[in-house]
Amino acid sequence: MGSKKTMKDIQLEGKRVFCRVDFNVPMENGKVTDDTRIRAAIPTIDYLTEHGAKVILASHLGRPKGEVNEDMGLTAAGEKLAELIGKTVTKLDSSIGQEVEQAISAMEDGSIILLENVRFHPGEEKNDAELAQAFANLADVFVNDAFGAAHRAHASTAGIANYIPAVSGLLLEKELEVLGKALSEPDRPFTAIIGGAKVKDKIGVIDHLLDKVDNLLIGGGLSYTFSKAQGYSIGNSLVEEDKIELAKSFIKKAKEKGVHLHLPIDVVIADEFSKEAETKVVKIDAIPEGWMGLDIGPETAELYADVITNSKLIIWNGPMGVFEMEPFENGTKQVANAMAETKAYTVIGGGDSAAAVEKFNVGDKMDHISTGGGASLEFMEGKDLPGVTALNDN
Numbered sequence: 353m354g355s356k357k358t359m360k361d362i363q364l365e366g367k368r369v370f371c372r373v374d375f376n377v378p379m380e381n382g383k384v385t386d387d388t389r390i391r392a393a394i395p396t397i398d399y400l401t402e403h404g405a406k407v408i409l410a411s412h413l414g415r416p417k418g419e420v421n422e423d424m425g426l427t428a429a430g431e432k433l434a435e436l437i438g439k440t441v442t443k444l445d446s447s448i449g450q451e452v453e454q455a456i457s458a459m460e461d462g463s464i465i466l467l468e469n470v471r472f473h474p475g476e477e478k479n480d481a482e483l484a485q486a487f488a489n490l491a492d493v494f495v496n497d498a499f500g501a502a503h504r505a506h507a508s509t510a511g512i513a514n515y516i517p518a519v520s521g522l523l524l525e526k527e528l529e530v531l532g533k534a535l536s537e538p539d540r541p542f543t544a545i546i547g548g549a550k551v552k553d554k555i556g557v558i559d560h561l562l563d564k565v566d567n568l569l570i571g572g573g574l575s576y577t578f579s580k581a582q583g584y585s586i587g588n589s590l591v592e593e594d595k596i597e598l599a600k601s602f603i604k605k606a607k608e609k610g611v612h613l614h615l616p617i618d619v620v621i622a623d624e625f626s627k628e629a630e631t632k633v634v635k636i637d638a639i640p641e642g643w644m645g646l647d648i649g650p651e652t653a654e655l656y657a658d659v660i661t662n663s664k665l666i667i668w669n670g671p672m673g674v675f676e677m678e679p680f681e682n683g684t685k686q687v688a689n690a691m692a693e694t695k696a697y698t699v700i701g702g703g704d705s706a707a708a709v710e711k712f713n714v715g716d717k718m719d720h721i722s723t724g725g726g727a728s729l730e731f732m733e734g735k736d737l738p739g740v741t742a743l744n745d746n
């Protein structure tokens with residue numbers, strides 16, 4: 353991906369900076385329920401204000417499909433930022449137009465404005481040139497700190513970079529450095545743990561990781577596609593029938609490459625997808641008709657914990673089971689605890705795995721929790737991220 357200019361490389365004093373952040377935070381009843389992404393953007397915002405920039409923050413929230421949607425406004429996110437940063441944050445009602453231009457022309461150095469949700473404009477997700485130019489006209493410099501949205505080629509993440517100097521913020525830089533270093537010069541043994549439900553989304557990353565890792569641990573809903581590829585019955589467990597051949601080819605590729613591919617050896621099964629379900633622990637080749645696997649079993653969890661303990665670098669994406677329901681949380685919890693205790697450098701690839709380590713109170717024991725689920729996956733697949741590609745080269 354080459355090296356990109358960062359905001360440390362440029363003069364910021366008195367400059368109007370269009371700073372794209374990812375404030376796409378979970379909300380309930382108009383309140384922010386997890387402020388991780390807001391906190392993660394603060395070092396960049398502090399750096400900009402301390403260097404005398406006029407900080408114009410832009411973000412999306414949810415998927416409003418190009419229309420104004422009051423439930424997806426950024427007012428609550430702005431209030432949360434003001435509280436966390438201890439500074440005034442002036443929230444505007446739109447992201448382009450006269451009101452915005454006037455507010456920006458009245459800004460003092462070191463002050464902060466937060467624009468309204470950029471996805472209220474249909475041009476944002478279309479990477480519309482006119483909208484990108486309108487954003488660019490508001491500022492002298494574009495700072496992209498929205499790692500979580502860096503896999504999107506949108507007007508405020510990529511298009512704007514065609515019109516004004518474009519550099520990375522501190523969070524984006526750190527995410528790329530940690531994930532990039534992990535993949536390019538890993539400490540070994542290097543272990544990847546892949547779980548979760550979205551088999552299709554993770555196939556690409558499994559393929560790419562097989563070229564890099566020493567151990568690959570598979571759990572969660574996607575493991576049953578591998579079980580079926582091994583010839584086992586899986587009852588009503590989650591399966592992606594059209595990916596079974598691919599799973600077989602991964603088992604073969606792992607053998608050829610000398611990668612230790614670990615698949616579950618036992619499993620917690622349930623007679624229905626419910627926390628009230630009847631449950632049992634069985635060997636992986638003994639799932640009866642009508643039952644479904646909802647967690648890795650205790651022997652598998654112990655084996656995985658062992659591999660984790662003996663690794664030097666670990667990347668984890670996707671829970672080992674339906675950890676949201678207590679009877680099926682144990683596998684994910686044991687993996688999280690082993691990650692917390694290992695001496696290895698531990699990287700969590702965003703999304704539900706980040707939620708899981710927080711749930712089990714070990715978030716602060718991880719070395720790096722990525723703020724991007726989809727973005728970190730695409731990065732680990734070796735794909736270019738448009739929000740990064742668009743930035744100026746060093």
Ligand SMILES: Nc1ncnc2c1ncn2[C@@H]1O[C@H](COP(=O)(O)OP(=O)(O)O)[C@@H](O)[C@H]1O
Nearest residue numbers: 548549550572573645646670673674703704705
């Ligand atoms: N065996 C399983 N069967 C069905 N769903 C599962 C299973 N194991 C894990 N899941 C579900 O997978 C979801 C997370 O999947 P995914 O979105 O792919 O992970 P991530 O967000 O970490 O990338 C969780 O909600 C979890 O309940």
Ligand SMILES: O=C(OP(=O)(O)O)[C@H](O)COP(=O)(O)O
Nearest residue numbers: 374376500501702724725726727
């Ligand atoms: O939450 C996000 O993605 P993630 O859940 O994959 O981390 C980002 O803010 C991107 O949002 P989008 O998937 O609606 O483009």
